[in-house]
Amino acid sequence: MSGFDYDLFVIGAGSGGVRAARISASHGARVAIAEEHRVGGTCVIRGCVPKKMLVYGSMFAEELSHAENYGWTIEGKSFDWAKLRDFVNADVDRLEGLYGKTLASHEVELFAERATITGPNSVKLASGREITAAHILIAVGGWPAMPAFSGVEHCISSNEVFHLETQPKSLMVVGGGYIAMEFAGVFNALGSEVTVINRSDCVLRGYDEQVVERMLHIAMGRGIVFRMNSEVASVEKQDDGSLLVDLGGTEKVKVDQVLVATGRSAKTAGLGLECVGIELGKGGAIPVDEYSRTNCPSIYAVGDVTDRVQLTPVAIREGHAFADTVFGKNPRTVDYENIPSAVFCQPPLAGVGLTEQEAKETHGKVKTYVAEFRPMKNLYSPHAERGLYKMVVDEVTEKILGIHMIGPEAPEILQIAAVALKAGLTKQAFDETVALHPSMAEELVLLK
Numbered sequence: 001m002s003g004f005d006y007d008l009f010v011i012g013a014g015s016g017g018v019r020a021a022r023i024s025a026s027h028g029a030r031v032a033i034a035e036e037h038r039v040g041g042t043c044v045i046r047g048c049v050p051k052k053m054l055v056y057g058s059m060f061a062e063e064l065s066h067a068e069n070y071g072w073t074i075e076g077k078s079f080d081w082a083k084l085r086d087f088v089n090a091d092v093d094r095l096e097g098l099y100g101k102t103l104a105s106h107e108v109e110l111f112a113e114r115a116t117i118t119g120p121n122s123v124k125l126a127s128g129r130e131i132t133a134a135h136i137l138i139a140v141g142g143w144p145a146m147p148a149f150s151g152v153e154h155c156i157s158s159n160e161v162f163h164l165e166t167q168p169k170s171l172m173v174v175g176g177g178y179i180a181m182e183f184a185g186v187f188n189a190l191g192s193e194v195t196v197i198n199r200s201d202c203v204l205r206g207y208d209e210q211v212v213e214r215m216l217h218i219a220m221g222r223g224i225v226f227r228m229n230s231e232v233a234s235v236e237k238q239d240d241g242s243l244l245v246d247l248g249g250t251e252k253v254k255v256d257q258v259l260v261a262t263g264r265s266a267k268t269a270g271l272g273l274e275c276v277g278i279e280l281g282k283g284g285a286i287p288v289d290e291y292s293r294t295n296c297p298s299i300y301a302v303g304d305v306t307d308r309v310q311l312t313p314v315a316i317r318e319g320h321a322f323a324d325t326v327f328g329k330n331p332r333t334v335d336y337e338n339i340p341s342a343v344f345c346q347p348p349l350a351g352v353g354l355t356e357q358e359a360k361e362t363h364g365k366v367k368t369y370v371a372e373f374r375p376m377k378n379l380y381s382p383h384a385e386r387g388l389y390k391m392v393v394d395e396v397t398e399k400i401l402g403i404h405m406i407g408p409e410a411p412e413i414l415q416i417a418a419v420a421l422k423a424g425l426t427k428q429a430f431d432e433t434v435a436l437h438p439s440m441a442e443e444l445v446l447l448k
């Protein structure tokens with residue numbers, strides 16, 4: 001038993017922090033965790049989970065319009081934003097409770113207050129109590145980075161979007177990343193007028209260009225307006241509560257809400273890192289080695305606060321690897337190669353491995369196989385949208401380098417396809433697999 005109050009003190013009870021706390025405790029460590037907001041962190045409280053539920057909620061609009069063609073008569077259908085919002089937030093409460101129970105059942109002591117670092121082995125709680133620990137894990141995550149235009153305080157971020165009093169009739173979305181595309185899709189499906197303001201002519205940077213182009217085509221067909229190479233100069237609140245957005249020059253646009261989604265920064269301000277000699281990197285992120293250790297040997301960091309890959313499953317793996325390394329006598333690192341990811345726009349897109357462009361740059365000769373198809377489910381869709389699946393392979397070995405897709409359920413299909421890529425399979429393995437008919441996924445084994 002060390003002379004410290006705890007073996008491990010975790011700051012931040014999000015995905016990475018909770019996993020690290022739970023696994024460390026199961027390895028026999030005495031663990032405490034501090035959370036200043038709500039147990040669950042970004043993913044559970046104001047990210048992946050409530051976002052996906054809003055996506056599901058908004059998709060009923062299209063499903064219901066298709067339903068009539070399939071013989072259903074639905075009288076008096078209407079939509080109530082407050083009901084969806086409250087339903088989503090009630091589920092967030094439920095999950096927060098489950099996360100709390102998990103901590104309690106592993107005898108992790110929870111301090112529901114802010115903790116800051118006061119030394120290599122000490123933290124101070126907001127209530128004033130000083131606590132010592134052999135190891136400290138920083139898992140405080142990230143926070144929306146708001147640009148510095150005048151009137152930005154009238155805009156909302158993804159933190160507030162889950163709590164809007166009313167559904168905006170018109171919504172401006174600033175940014176062209178994950179959050180921008182996902183919420184543009186949600187509010188467009190719910191019937192709001194949506195305009196995306198993007199500073200370049202590229203959205204979803206890092207995803208395969210052909211797939212992104214298809215996403216843009218579909219989104220525009222559904223009525224989302226994209227203003228590329230455009231930036232917000234200022235936002236002014238009007239007497240009627242609406243917002244007047246100056247896009248530079250003479251042009252001003254009036255909307256009900258402006259959602260800013262221009263990236264997220266590490267939430268390190270005021271954490272006391274300077275007192276232990278930790279210097280911050282880009283966007284305030286904490287530099288760590290492959291074992292998530294900072295330059296202060298007793299302090300580690302995992303998840304979005306480290307600016308490696310800002311994805312929940314990655315934070316969870318980092319937290320688990322930390323616990324196994326420090327308390328489980330099993331030092332291990334996280335493999336960042338070929339992480340699958342998805343954007344829950346409508347329809348969703350997903351990708352794993354190299355894009356066609358990246359493959360050409362790194363492998364020289366590559367072959368691409370593309371399937372374009374109208375999903376059977378869309379037979380009655382007024383938009384006649386076509387899905388697109390793409391496989392990028394090494395021209396010589398036919399080893400799969402990347403799989404990219406857009407279409408209904410693309411993330412569900414890609415998760416499994418990612419196993420094939422991770423296993424180093426060639427396209428032949430797909431060719432040899434009999435199609436499961438009729439499905440959308442069969443397109444992946446029928447690529448010519």
Ligand code: NDP
Nearest residue numbers: 147175176177178179180199205261262263264310342343
């Ligand atoms: P992203 O990094 O995905 O995108 C940021 C967008 O904002 C880019 O289009 C960027 O343009 C633009 N931008 C950046 N700075 C400015 C600025 N000052 N003015 C105008 N535009 C700007 O960030 P998000 O906020 O969408 O999401 C944050 C992170 O959260 C993501 O990186 C992702 O890892 C995670 N996330 C994951 C989801 C998922 O897995 N489905 C869902 C939601 C979030 P440019 O490309 O030119 O730099």
